[in-house]
Each structure stands twice: as C-alpha cells, then as structure tokens.
Amino acid sequence: MSATQAPVFSGPGPDRVYQEYLGKGELRIQRCGDCGKQVFYPRLACTGCGGIKLEWVQPSGRGTVHAVSIVNRQTEKGGPYNVVLVDLAEGARMMGRVDGVDNADVKIGMAVKAKIDSSGKAPFVVFEPA
Amino acid sequence: MSNSIRGAAAIVGASLAGLGEAPGRTSEDIAIEASYKALAEAGLTTQDVDAVFGSLPGDCSPLSGLLMAEIMGIQPKFTDNNRTGGSTFLSYTLMAAMALKEGLCDTALIFYGSNQRSNTGKLVSSVRPFPYEAPYNPIFPATSYALAASRHMHLYGTTREQMASVAVAARQWANMNPEAFMRGPLSVADVLNSRMVSSPLTVRDCCLVTDGGAALVMVSAKRAKDFPKQPVYLLGGAAATTHMNIMAMADLTKTAAKDSGQRAFQMAGMKPSDVDVVELYDAFTINTILFLEDLGFCKKGEGGSFVASGAIAPGGSLPVNTNGGGLSCVHPGMYGMFTLVEGVRQLRGEGGERQVKNAEVALCHGNGGVLSSQITNILGTEATL
Ligand SMILES: [Zn+2]
Numbered sequence: 346m347s348a349t350q351a352p353v354f355s356g357p358g359p360d361r362v363y364q365e366y367l368g369k370g371e372l373r374i375q376r377c378g379d380c381g382k383q384v385f386y387p388r389l390a391c392t393g394c395g396g397i398k399l400e401w402v403q404p405s406g407r408g409t410v411h412a413v414s415i416v417n418r419q420t421e422k423g424g425p426y427n428v429v430l431v432d433l434a435e436g437a438r439m440m441g442r443v444d445g446v447d448n449a450d451v452k453i454g455m456a457v458k459a460k461i462d463s464s465g466k467a468p469f470v471v472f473e474p475a
Numbered sequence: 476m477s478n479s480i481r482g483a484a485a486i487v488g489a490s491l492a493g494l495g496e497a498p499g500r501t502s503e504d505i506a507i508e509a510s511y512k513a514l515a516e517a518g519l520t521t522q523d524v525d526a527v528f529g530s531l532p533g534d535c536s537p538l539s540g541l542l543m544a545e546i547m548g549i550q551p552k553f554t555d556n557n558r559t560g561g562s563t564f565l566s567y568t569l570m571a572a573m574a575l576k577e578g579l580c581d582t583a584l585i586f587y588g589s590n591q592r593s594n595t596g597k598l599v600s601s602v603r604p605f606p607y608e609a610p611y612n613p614i615f616p617a618t619s620y621a622l623a624a625s626r627h628m629h630l631y632g633t634t635r636e637q638m639a640s641v642a643v644a645a646r647q648w649a650n651m652n653p654e655a656f657m658r659g660p661l662s663v664a665d666v667l668n669s670r671m672v673s674s675p676l677t678v679r680d681c682c683l684v685t686d687g688g689a690a691l692v693m694v695s696a697k698r699a700k701d702f703p704k705q706p707v708y709l710l711g712g713a714a715a716t717t718h719m720n721i722m723a724m725a726d727l728t729k730t731a732a733k734d735s736g737q738r739a740f741q742m743a744g745m746k747p748s749d750v751d752v753v754e755l756y757d758a759f760t761i762n763t764i765l766f767l768e769d770l771g772f773c774k775k776g777e778g779g780s781f782v783a784s785g786a787i788a789p790g791g792s793l794p795v796n797t798n799g800g801g802l803s804c805v806h807p808g809m810y811g812m813f814t815l816v817e818g819v820r821q822l823r824g825e826g827g828e829r830q831v832k833n834a835e836v837a838l839c840h841g842n843g844g845v846l847s848s849q850i851t852n853i854l855g856t857e858a859t860l
Contacts, residue, residue, distance in 0.1 A: 385607075386723075412625045412626045412727055413625050414625060414673045414675075415673070415674040426612070428613045428622070428673075430721070430727075438722055439722065440611050440722045453625065462610075467610075469610040
C-alpha cells in the first residue's frame with residue numbers, strides 16, 4: 346500500500362479521534378510505529394521521523410511540570426490561575442493546569458497526574474499533584 | 476552560494492509614521508504615510524515602485540499586499556505578503572534583495588502600519604487560539620514568553636531583576652529618542668512592582684501597545700549611490716523556524732536565532748564582535764536575553780548577568796535597541812520593521828543624542844509568533860562592503 350493510501354488519511358482526522366477518546370474518559374496520545382516517538386498534539390505524521398504509522402496509545406498520565414506561569418487574572422473575574430507545560434513520562438509535552446494546589450506551590454519539576462475535566466462543553470486534560 | 480546576495484541590495488529610504496497614537500486613521504493610512512516618506516527620502520514616488528512587500532495587522536485584509544498596491548496605484552511585478560509574525564519584515568528585505576539582484580524588479584517598497592492602539596487599545600494579533608492550548612487560557616502571547624522565562628530562571632538562575640534591567644536599558648535609550656512613546660525615569664524596582672501580567676512578567680516586562688508604521692525602499696547595489704541618502708547594504712540575512720505554538724517548542728531556552736544568526740553572520744563574513752549596534756525584537760524582556768545569547772553576544776545562560784551589567788544600556792559595550800525598542804519606543808503589533816529603520820538611522824549617523832559613534836555594522840533581528848520564527852539581517856555602510 347502506498348503512503349498516500351494509508352489508513353491515516355481516511356476516516357475521522359486525529360483531532361476528532363482524540364476528542365472522541367476524551368469523551369469516553371480516556372486520554373490517548375499517538376505513538377509512531379516507525380521510530381517509537383510519542384506525539385502530542387494529535388497529528389497525521391510523526392514529528393520525529395515523518396512516518397505516518399501513528400497509533401493511539403494510553404499514556405500513564407504521569408508527568409512532570411516543565412514550565413509554569415501564573416496568569417494574574419483580576420479577582421472579580423475569578424482570580425489568578427496557573428498555566429503549565431507538562432512532560433508526560435512517555436515523552437510528549439502538553440499544556441495544562443494543575444488543580445488542587447495553591448498556584449504558588451506549582452513548581453517546575455513537580456510530579457503531576459492527568460485527569461479529564463468534563464465540566465465544560467468539550468472535555469480537556471488537566472493535572473493534579475501526583 | 477551562501478554569500479551570493481551579500482551587498483547585492485541596499486536600503487535607500489527608511490521612514491516611520493503615526494508613532495504612538497494616530498487616532499482616526501486606519502492601518503493602511505499609517506502604512507501609506509510611512510511609504511510616501513520613505514520614497515520621498517529616496518527622491519522617488521509610488522510611480523517608481525515595481526515591487527511591494529508588506530503586511531498589516533490581523534484584523535486587516537490578509538491580502539494586504541494586493542490592497543496596499545491598489546490603494547497606492549501600484550501594479551507590482553513582484554508582491555510578497557508572507558506572514559511569520561513580527562519577524563516577517565526581515566524576510567521581506569531578504570526576498571527583495573534576491574528579486575532586485577536577479578532583475579525581477581527595480582524598486583522595492585516594504586511597508587507596515589497598524590492602528591491597534593487607537594482602534595482597539597490592545598494587541599491585534601493574527602494568531603488564532605490553538606485548541607490544545609486554549610482551554611488553559613494562556614494570555615496570548617505573554618504567557619508563552621512567561622513559560623520560556625520560567626525555564627530560563629530555573630536552568631540558569633536568571634532573576635526577575637535581571638530581566639527588569641532590559642526594560643530599564645530600553646527606557647534609558649528611549650529617553651534620548653524624542654519619537655519614543657514611553658519616556659521618563661524607570662528603575663528595576665518600578666518594573667518589579669508594576670502589575671503582574673503572567674508571572675514572572677509584569678506589564679513593564681511586556682512591550683507597549685501603540686500605533687505606528689514604517690517603510691523601507693530597496694534598490695540593487697548597482698544604483699544604490701544614485702539616491703540622496705547614504706545607502707545601507709544588506710550584508711547578511713537568514714531565517715529559521717522551530718515551531719508555532721509554545722507547547723511545541725523543543726527547548727524553551729534555545730531559540731532559532733542561533734541558527735538564523737549563524738547563517739546571517741556567515742553570509743556577511745562577520746562575527747558578533749564586528750557588530751556596532753544591535754536592534755532586536757524585545758516583545759518581552761526575556762527576548763533580549765535569549766537573543767543576545769543565541770546570536771552569540773554572550774554565552775547561553777549568561778544573558779541575565781550580561782544585561783544586568785549595563786552592557787546594553789547607553790554607555791555600555793553593546794548598544795541594544797537604541798530607539799527604546801518595543802518596550803519603550805513603539806510596538807504596534809509587529810515590531811520587526813522598527814529594528815530595520817533604527818539600524819538604518821544608526822548607520823547613516825542620524826541617531827541624534829542616541830547615535831552610536833562610528834556605527835558601520837548593525838544587526839537587526841526579528842521574532843515572530845511565540846519565539847517561533849527568528850530572522851536576522853546584518854546591515855552595513857559602504858565601508859563594510
Ligand atoms: Zn516516527
């Protein structure tokens with residue numbers, strides 16, 4: 346089968362598939378069948394080798410805070426909140442928010458675990474201290 | 476050949492317009508005023524222009540290359556409306572030099588204009604929210620730069636005080652520039668105590684929100700001396716891109732400026748110590764630190780102590796952002812053009828009180844997106860050819 350006829354180019358695209366997994370309460374990321382790289386955000390091609398044999402895998406959800414910023418939102422609009430980059434144990438990096446801890450205690454190197462926030466219209470991943 | 480366009484084209488007109496506040500005027504109006512002024516400097520009119528390069532803010536026509544040519548009655552042979560964010564103007568110079576050298580056009584006009592301050596009071600960006608970042612409500616683009624700053628602090632011990640010294644140096648330069656929007660005293664303590672936006676960046680670590688426009692006229696080196704102003708030659712130029720969204724930036728403390736800088740220096744046949752004045756895109760104070768490191772003016776990790784030493788301030792060893800930069804002079808959304816106009820002015824000796832003595836080589840550096848696109852231009856006087 347030629348590359349342009351690969352299954353990855355038919356059916357729902359990776360954004361849709363990712364969101365469908367989240368809707369079922371599962372965090373899935375992609376793993377390259379050619380080089381093994383774990384890829385996030387969802388894509389059609391591996392950012393490591395350019396291959397298109399990306400398969401959906403379930404990461405452990407464990408990760409480490411890589412970078413952090415506290416957005417100083419006004420109190421009347423809900424107050425400050427944190428924004429982090431998290432390196433998943435499997436290697437991919439996500440943006441996120443760490444819940445269940447004071448903003449001031451969210452530090453680079455902190456161990457966190459993913460959970461799915463389904464409180465809004467579309468579910469998304471947040472983190473909590475591991 | 477990597478040096479094939481070295482010195483092939485020159486800037487013979489450079490101008491600013493609508494700096495600070497330009498109420499009641501569209502972005503197009505501001506860009507056209509800058510264009511007419513730059514052409515007038517060169518003794519030319521719109522009728523002489525046969526190539527148009529430029530862009531306007533995100534809420535203007537995405538086809539602003541076509542629109543601007545139409546408004547000015549120009550029917551260009553060559554149009555470039557490339558968008559890489561605020562860095563894009565330093566790629567227009569590169570493309571213009573190539574087109575001029577190859578004879579695809581004779582007179583290139585590069586334009587920019589933005590009325591973001593008067594029109595909306597805030598940054599007008601071309602960037603749309605990214606679905607894998609939007610749920611966390613990062614402030615675009617401040618939080619992305621704040622995340623990079625948090626890594627630099629973590630890895631290298633860079634401090635908020637050191638970052639603040641970038642804003643202080645920019646203000647000291649601005650205080651010698653009558654056209655700068657923000658003037659007056661500014662101390663490290665003032666920066667630290669101003670409103671926190673997205674930690675560790677306060678509002679004084681962030682660039683201004685102003686109106687403003689700028690334009691350049693470029694011609695082939697063959698006829699560069701036929702114009703009233705001393706020509707400023709493009710000696711080297713290179714672009715590099717690493718990502719679009721901050722979550723996809725592999726190393727938050729190493730930008731593509733390392734790559735663009737190296738290749739621009741290679742084309743120019745120069746090294747950092749040959750540079751007399753640096754004009755770089757200081758969207759946030761951390762940018763100046765990152766770019767000075769990546770461009771080779773100090774070692775990786777030492778940018779914080781370098782800027783805090785006073786090296787980049789008036790009287791220091793390396794004049795940086797002599798107009799006051801995006802932090803204190805002007806920031807209408809895409810600052811890249813202003814690095815070029817100030818570089819040209821310094822090389823012509825038009826800097827007035829802020830003039831760097833005997834400036835022969837200027838390094839101008841543009842940043843686009845969130846540390847995503849890095850484009851370096853090295854400009855020189857005739858003596859450097
Ligand atoms: Zn791969």
